Amino acid sequence: MLEIKGLKYSIYDKQILRGVDLCVRRGELVVLTGPNGGGKSTLAELVMGLKRSDVGRILLNSENITNKSIVERAKLGMAYAFQRPVQIKGVDVKNLLGIAARDRDITQYLKMVGLTPDDYMNREFGAGLSGGELKRLEIASVLAREADFMIFDEPEAGIDLWSFKNLTEMFHKLHRAGKTMMIISHQEKILKMADRVVVMRNGMTVESDVRSMIDEVRA
Numbered sequence: 001m002l003e004i005k006g007l008k009y010s011i012y013d014k015q016i017l018r019g020v021d022l023c024v025r026r027g028e029l030v031v032l033t034g035p036n037g038g039g040k041s042t043l044a045e046l047v048m049g050l051k052r053s054d055v056g057r058i059l060l061n062s063e064n065i066t067n068k069s070i071v072e073r074a075k076l077g078m079a080y081a082f083q084r085p086v087q088i089k090g091v092d093v094k095n096l097l098g099i100a101a102r103d104r105d106i107t108q109y110l111k112m113v114g115l116t117p118d119d120y121m122n123r124e125f126g127a128g129l130s131g132g133e134l135k136r137l138e139i140a141s142v143l144a145r146e147a148d149f150m151i152f153d154e155p156e157a158g159i160d161l162w163s164f165k166n167l168t169e170m171f172h173k174l175h176r177a178g179k180t181m182m183i184i185s186h187q188e189k190i191l192k193m194a195d196r197v198v199v200m201r202n203g204m205t206v207e208s209d210v211r212s213m214i215d216e217v218r219a
Helices: 040-048 070-075 094-102 106-113 129-147 161-175 188-192 210-218
Strands: 002-011 014-024 029-033 053-062 078-081 147-154 182-186 196-201 204-208
Touching: 002 040, 014 040, 014 053, 014 204, 029 040, 029 188, 040 078, 040 147, 040 182, 070 078, 078 129, 094 106, 094 129, 106 129, 129 147, 129 161, 161 182, 161 188
Parallel strands: 029 182, 029 196, 078 147, 147 182
Antiparallel strands: 002 014, 002 053, 196 204
């Protein structure tokens, strides 16, 4: 479904990605992990079109999307949840999810991330919300898109233990339903549910089996 070929990216003469190759098959859950500064978030942003690569190609369903905008990629069925959610002043949760869901019932997506719809529908997406609430609402907006390919950048960041349990259950359901996902995470429970774990170090990717990666994270 997604093919990344020879992707390189530099900023201020510093090379962040050094020729990344990666394939994510339809229905697969691939987890990106590894040390901070290894290039995980940069790779995710390049895939979604938030940044442009120096060299290399990105293909979605065999179509070259390397030079397509984030809007064009969204129309092709891609969705992205930031590591740090963007706050949108003046837009309430109901309208935000309504745009993503179109004619679908938006309450189901709030329930999927453990939020009570009546408590959040009319709240502004940003003001007065905790970091964990913002994170869950952004994930709900991605779910509402019903996208073919979903990217989650450290979805567990800022989320309490109860919410994290709810989150992992949600990923299990999406995986069983055949959704294609790329998740950036260091969490053992998320690593365990992966079809493949890809370790990023110094702007390069190395595939690893789940057991050895969990041992490394624990160490």
